[in-house]
Amino acid sequence: MQKIEYRMFSLENKVSIITGGGSGIGKAIALLFARQGSVVYILDIDDNAIDVVEEIKGWGGQAFFNKCNVTQQGDVKNIIETIPVIDILVNNAGIAHVGTIESTTEEDLVRLFNVNVKGMYNCMHEVIPVMKRKNTGCILNMASVAAAVGLPDRFAYSMTKGAVIGMTISVAKDCLGYNIRCNSISPARVHTPFVDGYLQKNFQGREQEMFEKLSKTQPVGRFRKVSTSTPSPGARPSCVRRLPARLARSTASSAIPISTSPSAAARPSA
């Protein structure tokens, strides 16, 4: 078994829950947090998360997979009840949707709301009492620049990410007295399976053309990459997972909705 020798900072003895940790940004965060010494619980609807857990265990880290649909409050409750101490919750699980207010059906709206808003509510609702028992904790909610910049054709998605920021500020205020910090992160476009799935579903046969078109809408002219490889000793993790790592440290301040790419907020992107 390989010894874990690399630490940007220590999450030793910390217990982290990462929703949607089986893919993309959540996977990158799970690998980084585990590398920093945290015990990682991945809650994901997709069994692919098992591979992430195996990878972490392979280099001597501690990780667990709980199959969970975050939209189901009872399921979330049952899982959280089995974890006696929780230091960090990363509410990352999310889904995308393309449509204007006119083309978005009621069904689409409810589906997006259930995962992106109710899913985060369910997790915070169950985790905060556990954090209160320890009188400390850190919550990171994955929002998006879509909440602030007015992206074309992203009505339901933008609505849910705006709600994430509202929930974050509310929870941050209510939990101040319990030493529980709550922040949101608003990435611009990041190249993950989330983006590939969207291109495949909406632009079949024109994926590459659309990928290049979307890249050009970014101020830097390209998607941000998320490295889902195991962070190696000395490597600098991508900004997308560096910011969650920084916020997870006990010294980070609270209640600041943050964009990983502030300049990106000037133009439509994610």
Ligand SMILES: NC(=O)c1ccc[n+]([C@@H]2O[C@H](COP(=O)([O-])OP(=O)(O)OC[C@H]3O[C@@H](n4cnc5c(N)ncnc54)[C@H](O)[C@@H]3O)[C@@H](O)[C@H]2O)c1
């Ligand atoms: N990729 C981007 O460009 C981008 C930009 C801004 C914000 N975000 C946000 O970052 C987060 C992660 O995005 P990503 O690009 O890594 O996506 P992804 O599709 O690669 O990963 C999302 C993960 O969430 C899981 N998931 C989906 N629905 C779930 C449910 N009901 N219960 C449990 N797990 C569920 C999926 O199985 C998957 O493992 C999302 O909240 C997304 O809105 C992404």
